[in-house]
Amino acid sequence: MKARNITEQVMHVIFVVCGMISIIAVVGISAYMIISGLPAIREIGLKDFLFGQVWKSTASEPLFGILPFILSSIFATSGAILIGVPIGLLMSVFLSKIASTKVASSVRPAVELLAGIPSVVYGLVGIIVLVPAVMDVFNLKSGSTLFSAIIVLAIMILPSIVSVSENALNAVPKKFEEASLALGATKIETIFKVSIPSAKSGITAGVVLGIGRAIGEAMAVMMVAGNVANMPKLFSSVRFLTTAISSEMSYASGLQKQALFSIGLVLFVFIMIINIVLNTLLKGGYKDEG
Numbered sequence: 001m002k003a004r005n006i007t008e009q010v011m012h013v014i015f016v017v018c019g020m021i022s023i024i025a026v027v028g029i030s031a032y033m034i035i036s037g038l039p040a041i042r043e044i045g046l047k048d049f050l051f052g053q054v055w056k057s058t059a060s061e062p063l064f065g066i067l068p069f070i071l072s073s074i075f076a077t078s079g080a081i082l083i084g085v086p087i088g089l090l091m092s093v094f095l096s097k098i099a100s101t102k103v104a105s106s107v108r109p110a111v112e113l114l115a116g117i118p119s120v121v122y123g124l125v126g127i128i129v130l131v132p133a134v135m136d137v138f139n140l141k142s143g144s145t146l147f148s149a150i151i152v153l154a155i156m157i158l159p160s161i162v163s164v165s166e167n168a169l170n171a172v173p174k175k176f177e178e179a180s181l182a183l184g185a186t187k188i189e190t191i192f193k194v195s196i197p198s199a200k201s202g203i204t205a206g207v208v209l210g211i212g213r214a215i216g217e218a219m220a221v222m223m224v225a226g227n228v229a230n231m232p233k234l235f236s237s238v239r240f241l242t243t244a245i246s247s248e249m250s251y252a253s254g255l256q257k258q259a260l261f262s263i264g265l266v267l268f269v270f271i272m273i274i275n276i277v278l279n280t281l282l283k284g285g286y287k288d289e290g
Contacts, residue, residue, distance in 0.1 A: 039266025055229040057256045064259045068231050072238040076146060077214045080153035085207055088273030097191050115159035123223030126152045131224055137166035138235060144226035146238045152220050157210035164209060168202020169195055189276035208278050215271055218242035241267045
């Protein structure tokens with residue numbers, strides 16, 4: 001009994017220490033991003049920085065407008081979610097509720113394999129397969145476009161959505177579905193009117209993970225989107241917040257480097273806002289269910 005109490009105390013201390021480290025890390029990252037990002041915003045001007053449409057960081061008279069990066073990131077993430085979420089949700093329903101055990105056990109490792117593929121491999125496959133296909137199908141001079149980035153991101157977020165949503169659907173009590181079937185509902189009606197609403201919080205968590213990966217992706221989209229600082233159009237080359245940082249940080253100096261830190265701050269704030277909004281919606285959903 002005494003040994004058990006000592007073990008519990010030790011584990012309690014470990015958990016507290018790990019929790020404190022996590023909090024300190026978040027606070028430290030937040031403070032560092034604010035301290036590093038604000039000087040350039042002050043010098044450039046908040047309006048010119050956020051709403052400027054021209055980025056010429058190496059010109060004799062440099063311009064640091066990041067509106068094209070912001071809009072490109074928003075459009076690419078939104079497009080990837082519009083494509084990836086329905087496909088991922090339907091695939092998770094198939095694996096959880098429709099497919100036989102043998103089929104599900106065969107498909108599930110393939111989904112997990114997608115999650116483990118490095119971003120650069122997605123980008124490489126995109127350059128070899130997707131970019132030429134987009135160029136031929138839409139008769140473009142170059143297939144390195146916002147559309148190509150959306151397709152790649154939609155594929156990349158699928159594993160997160162499928163895995164988390166499937167687990168959430170598997171956790172739905174069988175008695176809910178059995179009661180629905182007993183009342184005369186079909187299997188499809190039960191899935192969409194009972195199972196999916198009951199697994200709403202888990203499915204939303206999967207979507208949040210997908211959004212996080214889409215917003216934070218750099219290497220793959222840099223390889224297929226052209227990495228040109230244009231105002232976003234579906235079939236034009238674009239640059240994102242993440243790719244702007246990764247493509248210029250290696251040689252940046254002075255105000256240019258400070259501006260890249262400011263882009264990181266904007267991206268950080270952007271992600272925080274999304275997390276706060278989604279968490280608020282989730283809590284609202286929990287209250288309604290209660």
